[in-house]
Amino acid sequence: FDAFAATFPDRKIPLAPQFLDFTGTSKASLGTIRKAITQDRVAEFNANEARASAFSARLAEPNSYLGGLTKSGPGTLRLTGHSTYRGDTVINDGLLIVDGSITSKVIVNKPGRLG
Structure with a gap:
């Protein structure tokens, strides 16, 4: 894989x-x-x-990736384009910037931020 x-x-x-x-x-x-x-x-x-x-x-x-994405730590992560992974997107800390789209469920836990 x-x-x-x-x-x-x-x-x-x-x-x-x-x-x-x-x-x-x-x-x-x-x-x-x-x-x-x-x-x-x-x-x-x-x-x-x-x-x-x-x-x-x-x-x-x-499209064949069944996992999700977890953002941890105080930094910034930027996703671009059309994100089609199937698992949940979880933001535990820091900033997740989406320049495009996410098809999965998004869970934001404090102090995480979605931008």
Whole structure:
């Protein structure tokens, strides 16, 4: 299951189905890429303490992705385009900006924000 194809500044990130960890990275390089396929196909991007201001990723086959999206941490995440994943969108902290549309149910928990 190849869920993600991503770019990070000018570098190609190898296809990593479930987990990209940017915690404590230096010079905007990748810390670890770990494949952790679970029954619910949870996809997690961990950018806590990353030294890069932004990265982008896209779901390669969004219509076949049954999982949802959970936004945690005080930062900002921007979704663009038509997001068709089937699970719930949960915002626990920080700001989730939607520049496009989301077809799933959205749950906002304090101090999370939707913009």
